[in-house]
Amino acid sequence: MTLVATHAAGVTREGAGVATLSDVARRAGVSPATASRVINGSSKPVTDELRERVLRAVAELQYVPNAHAQLLARSHRGAVGVIVHDVSDPYFSEITRGLQRVATDQGRLLMICNSYRDPERELEYVELLRGQQVAAIILAGSGYHDAGFTRLLNDKLAAYEATGGRVAVIGRHEHSGDAVMPDNRGGARLLGEEMCRLGHEGIGVVAGPQVLTTTTDRLTGLREALAAHGRELPEHRIRYAEFDRDSGAAATAALLDAEPGLTAIAALNDSMAIGALSLLRSRAVPVPDRISVFGFDDMPIARDVTPALTTVRLPLVEMGSRAMALALDAGGTRPRVESLAAELVRRDSSAQVQGRAHS
Amino acid sequence: MTLVATHAAGVTREGAGVATLSDVARRAGVSPATASRVINGSSKPVTDELRERVLRAVAELQYVPNAHAQLLARSHRGAVGVIVHDVSDPYFSEITRGLQRVATDQGRLLMICNSYRDPERELEYVELLRGQQVAAIILAGSGYHDAGFTRLLNDKLAAYEATGGRVAVIGRHEHSGDAVMPDNRGGARLLGEEMCRLGHEGIGVVAGPQVLTTTTDRLTGLREALAAHGRELPEHRIRYAEFDRDSGAAATAALLDAEPGLTAIAALNDSMAIGALSLLRSRAVPVPDRISVFGFDDMPIARDVTPALTTVRLPLVEMGSRAMALALDAGGTRPRVESLAAELVRRDSSAQVQGRAHS
DNA sequence: CACGCCTAGGTAAGCGCTTTCCCGTCAGCG
DNA sequence: CGCTGACGGGAAAGCGCTTACCTAGGCGTG
Numbered sequence: 001m002t003l004v005a006t007h008a009a010g011v012t013r014e015g016a017g018v019a020t021l022s023d024v025a026r027r028a029g030v031s032p033a034t035a036s037r038v039i040n041g042s043s044k045p046v047t048d049e050l051r052e053r054v055l056r057a058v059a060e061l062q063y064v065p066n067a068h069a070q071l072l073a074r075s076h077r078g079a080v081g082v083i084v085h086d087v088s089d090p091y092f093s094e095i096t097r098g099l100q101r102v103a104t105d106q107g108r109l110l111m112i113c114n115s116y117r118d119p120e121r122e123l124e125y126v127e128l129l130r131g132q133q134v135a136a137i138i139l140a141g142s143g144y145h146d147a148g149f150t151r152l153l154n155d156k157l158a159a160y161e162a163t164g165g166r167v168a169v170i171g172r173h174e175h176s177g178d179a180v181m182p183d184n185r186g187g188a189r190l191l192g193e194e195m196c197r198l199g200h201e202g203i204g205v206v207a208g209p210q211v212l213t214t215t216t217d218r219l220t221g222l223r224e225a226l227a228a229h230g231r232e233l234p235e236h237r238i239r240y241a242e243f244d245r246d247s248g249a250a251a252t253a254a255l256l257d258a259e260p261g262l263t264a265i266a267a268l269n270d271s272m273a274i275g276a277l278s279l280l281r282s283r284a285v286p287v288p289d290r291i292s293v294f295g296f297d298d299m300p301i302a303r304d305v306t307p308a309l310t311t312v313r314l315p316l317v318e319m320g321s322r323a324m325a326l327a328l329d330a331g332g333t334r335p336r337v338e339s340l341a342a343e344l345v346r347r348d349s350s351a352q353v354q355g356r357a358h359s
Numbered sequence: 360m361t362l363v364a365t366h367a368a369g370v371t372r373e374g375a376g377v378a379t380l381s382d383v384a385r386r387a388g389v390s391p392a393t394a395s396r397v398i399n400g401s402s403k404p405v406t407d408e409l410r411e412r413v414l415r416a417v418a419e420l421q422y423v424p425n426a427h428a429q430l431l432a433r434s435h436r437g438a439v440g441v442i443v444h445d446v447s448d449p450y451f452s453e454i455t456r457g458l459q460r461v462a463t464d465q466g467r468l469l470m471i472c473n474s475y476r477d478p479e480r481e482l483e484y485v486e487l488l489r490g491q492q493v494a495a496i497i498l499a500g501s502g503y504h505d506a507g508f509t510r511l512l513n514d515k516l517a518a519y520e521a522t523g524g525r526v527a528v529i530g531r532h533e534h535s536g537d538a539v540m541p542d543n544r545g546g547a548r549l550l551g552e553e554m555c556r557l558g559h560e561g562i563g564v565v566a567g568p569q570v571l572t573t574t575t576d577r578l579t580g581l582r583e584a585l586a587a588h589g590r591e592l593p594e595h596r597i598r599y600a601e602f603d604r605d606s607g608a609a610a611t612a613a614l615l616d617a618e619p620g621l622t623a624i625a626a627l628n629d630s631m632a633i634g635a636l637s638l639l640r641s642r643a644v645p646v647p648d649r650i651s652v653f654g655f656d657d658m659p660i661a662r663d664v665t666p667a668l669t670t671v672r673l674p675l676v677e678m679g680s681r682a683m684a685l686a687l688d689a690g691g692t693r694p695r696v697e698s699l700a701a702e703l704v705r706r707d708s709s710a711q712v713q714g715r716a717h718s
Numbered sequence: 719c720a721c722g723c724c725t726a727g728g729t730a731a732g733c734g735c736t737t738t739c740c741c742g743t744c745a746g747c748g
Numbered sequence: 749c750g751c752t753g754a755c756g757g758g759a760a761a762g763c764g765c766t767t768a769c770c771t772a773g774g775c776g777t778g
Binding site: 030031032033034037044045046047050069071072073074075 | 725726727728729730732733734735
């Protein structure tokens with residue numbers, strides 16, 4: 001089960017007449033204490049006779065315990081909060097799958113919040129989750145180049161941790177606590193290497209939002225690899241856009257118009273790469289014969305587009321499961337940081353530059 | 360925000376020392392009542408001086424109200440529960456987007472639960488949501504051919520509605536309340552028509568699970584259209600499998616092996632169709648020249664695979680927003696049923712049968 | 719046969735918050 | 749100048765549940 005909150009807000013008082021524990025107790029002719037005990041199998045023994053009566057009353061009344069009251073009475077800390085940029089983005093779906101798996105194993109409830117890359121909203125969600133008394137908060141997805149925001153966020157998280165909450169982040173270096181770090185820079189270096197190996201010199205980059213650290217990390221890795229081969233990545237060959245398909249297509253179009261000589265396009269995530277492929281197809285530019293296209297992340301559909309996408313695989317599901325494990329495991333000296341390696345996946349969207357040998 | 364619960368379970372008592380309202384009140388030198396009033400802007404006026412003091416205390420203590428306590432005290436009914444088969448499936452992502460939009464507009468929190476097509480779990484989630492005091496429950500996704508389960512579910516839903524809860528279903532005819540119904544049968548009829556128009560006679564079907572009403576509805580529509588052209592759809596040309604990519608590929612393989620003469624494959628959803636395309640590619644069967652492939656649903660990636668998928672569009676997002684609107688709008692005579700039409704989308708995966716004229 | 723102890727059940731005190739009701743104060747009025 | 753009424757604030761009663769803590773039997777002992 002997934003709890004999706006769309007944003008806290010106005011509260012209405014609807015409905016009425018829900019059966020309560022006392023109703024059950026009264027009908028069974030026992031005290032609320034006894035009713036409670038049989039209903040959630042307390043360690044205290046109850047005679048079969050009474051248990052029987054209570055269960056019958058529960059069934060007859062279709063009684064369902066009020067979760068809020070239970071949580072309050074138990075000062076519950078059972079659920080785990082997750083803040084991602086957008087679950088419907090496959091990148092986060094995969095991570096979430098990993099989070100979910102571990103959480104389920106431990107019988108934890110997950111509350112997933114979409115920040116839609118709005119730092120403000122991220123802050124709000126931390127508050128909201130704190131108010132929900134979650135046992136841990138997991139922040140997944142790139143951080144922002146915004147010192148003010150980062151400080152604010154860290155303050156809030158620190159306050160949360162100070163009261164016993166646990167925090168784990170995925171792919172953010174700005175936080176001081178437990179973290180799972182995919183190797184964006186190393187992965188991008190792999191990509192750069194590959195492009196050089198294939199003889200590409202006219203390289204254009206379709207990048208994500210400039211404010212995201214993930215974008216800059218990947219750019220850095222790319223630059224490092226190119227530099228090692230004596231090549232550069234001038235700023236005018238980079239187009240910054242949103243991390244989605246349509247923005248990728250638009251950015252590719254702009255890039256192509258401005259730089260007609262390109263032989264390779266590196267999109268900084270797979271969604272954008274798919275947008276790029278789609279644009280190239282619409283312009284009848286053969287891929288990879290005329291232009292090679294590279295993605296990043298290796299989301300599941302990358303293998304289903306045509307040509308299948310050459311990309312960098314990040315162990316998304318594992319990133320999720322590791323992060324959840326960190327968050328739920330109180331032991332160990334903190335902060336713990338786990339790095340996960342990236343891996344190049346060669347498919348059909350990339351090829352040797354036409355008419356050139358290996359440089 | 361999305362709340363994803365992974366299944367209720369064990370509860371631990373972690374952390375401590377969270378600031379409470381009384382802490383704030385004490386520090387500000389006011390009563391809890393006053394503190395509460397300034398914190399959530401009650402209608403009762405409070406002097407600026409006191410308000411000031413309370414706000415300062417809140418800031419200093421990093422106070423965040425305990426949501427459970429608030430909900431309990433207010434007998435809140437603000438959130439809406441959603442039960443889907445699997446949010447990471449694009450079909451449901453799209454529907455969820457629609458649900459979310461309307462919910463957000465009305466300041467509602469959404470709790471999304473994944474049943475993973477397990478009726479048992481669906482039942483459990485209804486209970487869980489009831490316990491969460493949600494204002495409405497929305498069930499999205501095909502129902503099951505299982506009278507026992509259906510009765511059980513309807514009983515539970517009825518009990519929920521009896522206590523003021525609202526229920527809306529998407530694509531299930533077995534429930535008696537409000538419903539949004541995509542025209543599966545009509546859409547499939549469109550598909551059948553198109554296949555006949557293109558001259559296909561050797562038609563194989565890659566179907567979803569036989570227990571789902573959606574599967575049988577779509578098959579029925581297909582049969583109706585074929586019958587109108589004097590054709591049949593024998594059972595041995597249908598393969599039942601799970602509604603996902605890999606199952607689609609496997610079913611296609613089995614179908615092809617058993618029925619070599621096929622000129623068209625109708626997959627009963629796009630994921631399966633994509634699996635079919637992938638298998639055909641791996642066997643070097645040209646699509647659509649040798650075999651045409653048809654999908655169903657028109658999920659976003661359908662246009663990005665190669666060849667782009669001919670499919671039947673269902674207004675997924677709208678299905679979601681309508682259902683949420685129904686669930687949140689108490690007025691009107693119930694049950695209200697809204698039907699949404701399907702539409703054929705011709706793309707590149709389908710073509711006239713080779714060497715045959717329009718039949 | 720009396721004492722103590724174990725046991726099943728009930729009583730009641732919260733969990734943290736909201737909200738009704740009431741009280742004291744002060745301004746305005748006749 | 750006394751009375752009324754408006755108004756800001758506090759006391760307290762829950763919301764529905766859990767869980768010490770207590771009580772009253774029933775049994776086993778010496």
